Amino acid sequence: MDFFDRQRQAKKKTTILVFLFCIGVLLISLLNFLLLSLFVIPFASGSLSTEGGVDVSEIASNSLKDPILAIWVILGTFLIISLAGLYRKFQLKEGGASIASMMGGRLLNSNSKDPDEKKLINVVEEMAIASSVPKPDIYVMDGEKGINAFAAGHALDNAVIGVTDGCIRQLNRDELQAVIAHEFSHILNQDMKLNLRLVSVVFGLLVLSQIGRLMMEIAFSSSRYSRRSSRDNNGGGGGLIIVIGCAGACIMATGVIGVLMGNIIKSAVSRQREYLADSSAVQFTRNPEGLSGALKKIGALSYGSRLLSPNSNEVSHMFFGNGMKESWFSISSTHPPLLERIKLLEPGFNGDFSEVKFEESKRLPVDQRDEVKSSKGPIPLPGIDDALGQSLPAVVMGLADVQNVKVKAPSSVMLSDSIGNPSQEHFDFAAELIKSLPKLVMEATRDTHDACALVFALLLDKKNELVKQKQIDDIEDVFGAGMSKATLQISCELVNIDSRARLPIVDLAIGSLRNMSQEQYQYFNHIVEMLVDADGQIDLFEYSLSKLVVSHLEPHFIKQRKKAVQVYSLKRLGHDCSVLISALAYAAGSEEQSIDAAYKAGADHLSSFTELNFLPASECGLNDLDLSLAALGGVAPNLKRELIQAASVTVSIDGYLQVQEAELLRAICDVLGCPVPPLSISMEEAA
Amino acid sequence: MTTIITIFGILFAVVVLIGFWMMGVYNGLVRSRNAKDNNYSQIGIQLTRKYELIPNLVKLAKGYMKHERATLEEVIQARNMAANANAEVSADPSDPEAMKRMVAAEGSLGGVMGRLFALSESYPDLKANQNMMQLTEELTSTENKVTFARQAFNDSVMTYNNALQVFPANTVAGMFGFSEAMFFEVEGLGDVGKAVVTSDQKKDLDISFDDM
Numbered sequence: 001m002d003f004f005d006r007q008r009q010a011k012k013k014t015t016i017l018v019f020l021f022c023i024g025v026l027l028i029s030l031l032n033f034l035l036l037s038l039f040v041i042p043f044a045s046g047s048l049s050t051e052g053g054v055d056v057s058e059i060a061s062n063s064l065k066d067p068i069l070a071i072w073v074i075l076g077t078f079l080i081i082s083l084a085g086l087y088r089k090f091q092l093k094e095g096g097a098s099i100a101s102m103m104g105g106r107l108l109n110s111n112s113k114d115p116d117e118k119k120l121i122n123v124v125e126e127m128a129i130a131s132s133v134p135k136p137d138i139y140v141m142d143g144e145k146g147i148n149a150f151a152a153g154h155a156l157d158n159a160v161i162g163v164t165d166g167c168i169r170q171l172n173r174d175e176l177q178a179v180i181a182h183e184f185s186h187i188l189n190q191d192m193k194l195n196l197r198l199v200s201v202v203f204g205l206l207v208l209s210q211i212g213r214l215m216m217e218i219a220f221s222s223s224r225y226s227r228r229s230s231r232d233n234n235g236g237g238g239g240l241i242i243v244i245g246c247a248g249a250c251i252m253a254t255g256v257i258g259v260l261m262g263n264i265i266k267s268a269v270s271r272q273r274e275y276l277a278d279s280s281a282v283q284f285t286r287n288p289e290g291l292s293g294a295l296k297k298i299g300a301l302s303y304g305s306r307l308l309s310p311n312s313n314e315v316s317h318m319f320f321g322n323g324m325k326e327s328w329f330s331i332s333s334t335h336p337p338l339l340e341r342i343k344l345l346e347p348g349f350n351g352d353f354s355e356v357k358f359e360e361s362k363r364l365p366v367d368q369r370d371e372v373k374s375s376k377g378p379i380p381l382p383g384i385d386d387a388l389g390q391s392l393p394a395v396v397m398g399l400a401d402v403q404n405v406k407v408k409a410p411s412s413v414m415l416s417d418s419i420g421n422p423s424q425e426h427f428d429f430a431a432e433l434i435k436s437l438p439k440l441v442m443e444a445t446r447d448t449h450d451a452c453a454l455v456f457a458l459l460l461d462k463k464n465e466l467v468k469q470k471q472i473d474d475i476e477d478v479f480g481a482g483m484s485k486a487t488l489q490i491s492c493e494l495v496n497i498d499s500r501a502r503l504p505i506v507d508l509a510i511g512s513l514r515n516m517s518q519e520q521y522q523y524f525n526h527i528v529e530m531l532v533d534a535d536g537q538i539d540l541f542e543y544s545l546s547k548l549v550v551s552h553l554e555p556h557f558i559k560q561r562k563k564a565v566q567v568y569s570l571k572r573l574g575h576d577c578s579v580l581i582s583a584l585a586y587a588a589g590s591e592e593q594s595i596d597a598a599y600k601a602g603a604d605h606l607s608s609f610t611e612l613n614f615l616p617a618s619e620c621g622l623n624d625l626d627l628s629l630a631a632l633g634g635v636a637p638n639l640k641r642e643l644i645q646a647a648s649v650t651v652s653i654d655g656y657l658q659v660q661e662a663e664l665l666r667a668i669c670d671v672l673g674c675p676v677p678p679l680s681i682s683m684e685e686a687a
Numbered sequence: 688m689t690t691i692i693t694i695f696g697i698l699f700a701v702v703v704l705i706g707f708w709m710m711g712v713y714n715g716l717v718r719s720r721n722a723k724d725n726n727y728s729q730i731g732i733q734l735t736r737k738y739e740l741i742p743n744l745v746k747l748a749k750g751y752m753k754h755e756r757a758t759l760e761e762v763i764q765a766r767n768m769a770a771n772a773n774a775e776v777s778a779d780p781s782d783p784e785a786m787k788r789m790v791a792a793e794g795s796l797g798g799v800m801g802r803l804f805a806l807s808e809s810y811p812d813l814k815a816n817q818n819m820m821q822l823t824e825e826l827t828s829t830e831n832k833v834t835f836a837r838q839a840f841n842d843s844v845m846t847y848n849n850a851l852q853v854f855p856a857n858t859v860a861g862m863f864g865f866s867e868a869m870f871f872e873v874e875g876l877g878d879v880g881k882a883v884v885t886s887d888q889k890k891d892l893d894i895s896f897d898d899m
Contacts (some may be wrong), residue, residue, distance in 0.1 A: 083707060101721060480831070482830075482835075486831070517841075517843060
């Protein structure tokens with residue numbers, strides 16, 4: 001099952017969710033109606049009428065048969081629940097950040113000096129590079145001492161990762177990495193969107209019980225008040241209050257059933273995803289001990305994975321561990337039992353948590369921490385925490401400044417399999433890469449001002465001094481001398497970096513760039529365009545980079561609803577496919593013959609889906625490619641797989657993949673919403 | 688009976704709708720207030736860095752500028768005041784009084800720093816000192832970052848204040864005690880950190896250390 005299948009499955013789950021939700025609402029409305037007509041209305045008319053001797057059972061049977069009443073009650077219940085759900089949905093439109101603030105999270109400062117927080121930042125950065133996802137914002141829930149974490153957001157671009165204080169203090173690096181990998185798998189598998197929907201649904205069901213309770217409280221308090229003030233005039237006011245109270249009780253009762261059902265829906269959808277995320281985490285890190293270690297620590301800790309925030313019920317299904325009390329009603333538990341999860345990773349585990357060891361002191365001096373790290377775990381990860389900029393590993397050094405490296409191209413199936421599915425190699429690559437980056441560059445990715453300068457520096461012309469001077473002047477005109485100076489400074493550092501690191505650096509910087517204000521973004525965007533155009537032509541790297549930046553930042557700054565059209569056939573998109581394949585063919589080949597061959601290879605792959613024409617270069621420029629990619633962005637996941645396979649066949653027609661080709665492919669995948677892990681990891685073979 | 692239910696139902700629906708609208712406005716305000724506070728934390732990070740750098744600078748300058756003791760002490764004093772004010776604002780960025788103190792403290796720090804740099808012109812040895820050059824360079828780049836972050840903060844203050852003042856949201860804002868936020872605009876700064884990120888003021892952007 002690859003990335004695309006999992007996406008499709010997530011969609012299917014959403015359908016199930018909607019179905020279950022509708023059934024739930026219908027049942028609750030019916031129940032509401034029954035309770036109202038059987039108890040409340042007969043009782044109400046009994047207590048409100050002045051004449052005695054009303055036949056209660058007759059009224060009950062009458063109101064049961066009353067269609068208008070039925071419609072009102074059912075419609076009303078339905079409206080309340082869906083309005084509440086919609087409201088929650090509206091409230092969560094900021095995505096992950098709103099969940100994080102709901103849970104009392106604090107945005108982690110990426111320059112943090114706390115060793116545990118630094119460790120977390122490093123782990124997340126590695127993971128982001130390995131899976132080619134922009135570095136998510138990290139939130140720390142300081143008040144939560146249990147071990148837990150979550151990922152939330154609408155899309156890859158605005159995902160956030162939240163971890164509890166217990167998580168960063170109690171876990172060692174391998175375990176933390178496993179937990180973060182688990183969360184990244186949620187990000188990559190599009191579970192987050194589903195999870196956010198679940199929050200709205202459960203909230204809708206919860207609101208009903210709250211309204212019922214409110215009504216009861218109003219009735220209760222005002223009946224006490226009226227009893228005191230109007231003892232002598234025994235009017236009908238008291239009766240109405242009792243009616244409201246009773247109706248409230250009924251609504252609350254059905255609401256409680258609703259909450260229970262909400263939990264069942266939650267668990268139906270999310271349990272399977274947890275198993276999947278566990279297995280993906282192991283696949284990512286190739287280190288089952290990390291994950292089982294983290295789970296065992298949850299079992300051994302007295303507060304386990306417990307969450308204290310009052311909002312945790314609504315979002316418990318997003319978390320790494322079961323944040324709620326172990327439910328007596330196991331069907332409504334959002335997570336598989338802890339023991340079961342551990343046993344899947346470590347079949348011999350006997351369930352005895354008393355032997356789990358915690359590190360003694362949590363705040364070791366930096367140099368000792370490295371020893372702890374390297375002695376733990378079967379795959380010692382490079383201790384990058386403190387080695388930044390100090391030692392450059394030979395492998396990466398040897399590759400520095402190789403612009404025209406070629407690698408053996410991965411087969412198209414291999415490529416599409418690796419999407420959303422980084423492996424151990426990608427992690428090692430990411431760690432090496434981070435280690436090889438100059439300190440200044442690494443720091444620049446963590447600061448908004450310098451992150452801008454970093455992007456500008458990547459776009460500076462390397463060949464023509466005149467063009468470069470003009471670019472610098474442009475930057476100075478808009479952002480001032482400080483920015484242009486920073487840009488020059490960073491560009492000096494960039495001379496020596498591995499050419500494969502250029503796009504991953506941008507991944508790291510995206511998070512800081514999001515801190516710009518709307519206005520600053522406008523200027524930033526303007527400058528990026530000017531820099532790209534400075535020499536009068538757009539090369540592939542410039543195109544890839546600007547595409548990457550824009551596709552990840554635009555959704556954040558320009559609040560525009562994307563059309564959620566799903567296209568299930570490429571039939572009508574023949575022209576767009578032609579543009580894509582032709583443009584790639586021009587990028588891949590140099591002579592007419594090789595261009596032709598490249599086009600043929602790609603077109604063959606898509607021939608069973610749509611009709612393609614080979615377009616002249618003038619009709620498939622980068623602008624046309626832009627438009628076509630926008631059109632192709634809405635196709636169904638399985639078709640995207642075909643598109644990406646065709647694209648990779650086209651660029652790697654000669655059996656090799658150049659850095660620029662790999663970058664272009666990566667940018668195209670990004671625009672299509674498919675994060676492809678660094679393609680060029682095996683480059684050292686060719687170098 | 689049905690008419691009673693109908694009236695009751697309509698009333699209920701209206702109340703629910705108003706309630707939802709109010710919740711929506713309230714949450715929108717909270718969100719933009721959080722965005723604003725978060726943006727302040729970006730400034731706070733850079734300011735803290737600046738306040739860490741200044742004592743080093745003073746320590747270094749002390750060796751050379753024997754006769755400027757008073758100015759150096761003033762710098763330290765102004766730096767301490769600004770650092771305190773920053774800590775105060777960081778704790779609660781919504782407090783307009785604290786923000787006013789912050790703006791004043793930053794202003795006087797900028798003024799006295801400008802004087803220090805003007806004085807240092809007459810100490811060529813100090814200017815040629817490798818550490819001094821590094822420190823001023825770092826101070827300048829930090830100041831640039833502060834300006835950049837301040838711009839972002841002021842933009843988000845503007846967004847927040849707009850959301851607050853627009854009718855009918857202002858009724859809700861009044862009910863829940865949202866108050867207008869202060870801009871972080873530093874007047875009377877020395878030459879340091881005058882970088883303003885708008886194209887029409889681009890000529891102000893020169894930073895005095897460049898020619899040191």
